[in-house]
Amino acid sequence: MSKSLRLTEKWMHRGLWLVAIVFAGFLIGLGGTLVGDLPQVEKKLSLDDYMDAGTTSALRNSIKNAERAGRDADEALQQAQLKRRAAQADSAAARETFNNWLSTRRATQQADQDPELLARTRALDALKDKERAAGVAVEAQQQAALDAQQTAQRERRKLDELQQVAQQQLNAEYRRVELRVFLYRLALTLPLLVVAGWLFVKKRKGTYWPFVWGFVIFALFAFFVELVPYLPSYGGYVRYIVGIVVTVLVGRQAIVALNRYLEKQKLAEQLPDVQRREELSYDTALTRLSKGVCPGCERAVDLKNPEIDFCPHCGIGLFDHCLKCTTRKSAFAKFCHACGTVSGQHKAA
Known part of the structure; x- marks a missing residue:
């Protein structure tokens, strides 16, 4: 992050x-x-x-x-x-x-x-x-x-x-x-x-x-x-019992959160590409991209490969082209790094 x-x-x-x-x-x-x-x-x-x-x-x-x-x-x-x-x-x-x-x-x-x-x-x-x-x-x-x-x-x-x-x-x-x-x-x-x-x-x-x-x-x-x-002498029992209870509660919460996350990801991967990218926050997308993973499914992707524009795991768009200068750029960038045009802005007439 x-x-x-x-x-x-x-x-x-x-x-x-x-x-x-x-x-x-x-x-x-x-x-x-x-x-x-x-x-x-x-x-x-x-x-x-x-x-x-x-x-x-x-x-x-x-x-x-x-x-x-x-x-x-x-x-x-x-x-x-x-x-x-x-x-x-x-x-x-x-x-x-x-x-x-x-x-x-x-x-x-x-x-x-x-x-x-x-x-x-x-x-x-x-x-x-x-x-x-x-x-x-x-x-x-x-x-x-x-x-x-x-x-x-x-x-x-x-x-x-x-x-x-x-x-x-x-x-x-x-x-x-x-x-x-x-x-x-x-x-x-x-x-x-x-x-x-x-x-x-x-x-x-x-x-x-x-x-x-x-x-x-x-x-x-x-x-x-x-x-x-x-x-x-008997106080250790309380400490260990509480530790076990806390561990079980945290572990259960982690398991529930993991299952909820996997279900959410499964549903998200069925949504259209544009909607999925819109639902991802800018900071979250940058964080995941900096780690070399797909912002959509968080699986590893070779982002340095110029031939990869879409995630091979979930199909979300990773790279597109500026509508003004046609430079290849990140699909999650707010501005074109070549000409500074706002992403999604059409070519001037």
Whole structure:
């Protein structure tokens, strides 16, 4: 068709296609933003929405207190262990000193050292008592740390059980929200596809065809491309089913149009040559001739052969002679290319 257009018309036609593409691009951007923001119509959910607030708060506070008690017990245990090591060191040093003194006393057999023996024994017993007290303190802190740890574990198990139940409810609600959002998106994009189909059938050759084609491109992109990242696991079925339905409808329309065209061509080929040429528009005839086909039946014809004046397939006249200068010219030309005479004008007297 571009070969039959005037130069200015050709560039303006390309400009209108650019308008259609730009229009589709802005529509696609707007549609993508709208489709992506649709989940915001739903409330954001969390586990806490499906857990008893009082019970959950009490368990978390209990865990927090148990953890704090465990940390305090660990710190106290470290101090108690340090004190026990110091007491053990003092007791061991005193025991070594006592044993050395005792060995010396046995060697000298001095009876006057008996009071000192008693004093040293009492001092050693006192150190041993201190060591035992430090050991008791360590055991107490170990017990406190163990109690805090077990309490925290027990409360965590209770909280985990509540969270598991809440997670199941949350997952079920997520599936319901996912379905609702998918239906929102489908309710937005599917009517666009229907409107695009109607515009394609009824308005694609109208005055505002660039906007029609821009909207058609946008609708197809929105449904078959833009919608894909947001489809749930079952959403693909809808997209493929709609694609099959659209393909069947378009295919059926194409088959009906083809049969209608063939029937129309068959009837047209039975009409007189002059009437057939008059019914063909000038632009249509030029377009078909530029493709090397007959304007009447659209079958291939050797238009460069100077001996062919009529289509060998349908009999329509392809070339005639100017009535003024007798130059052979296209039967569909409005003017003679040799003398400029209007086609059909008789010779001057």
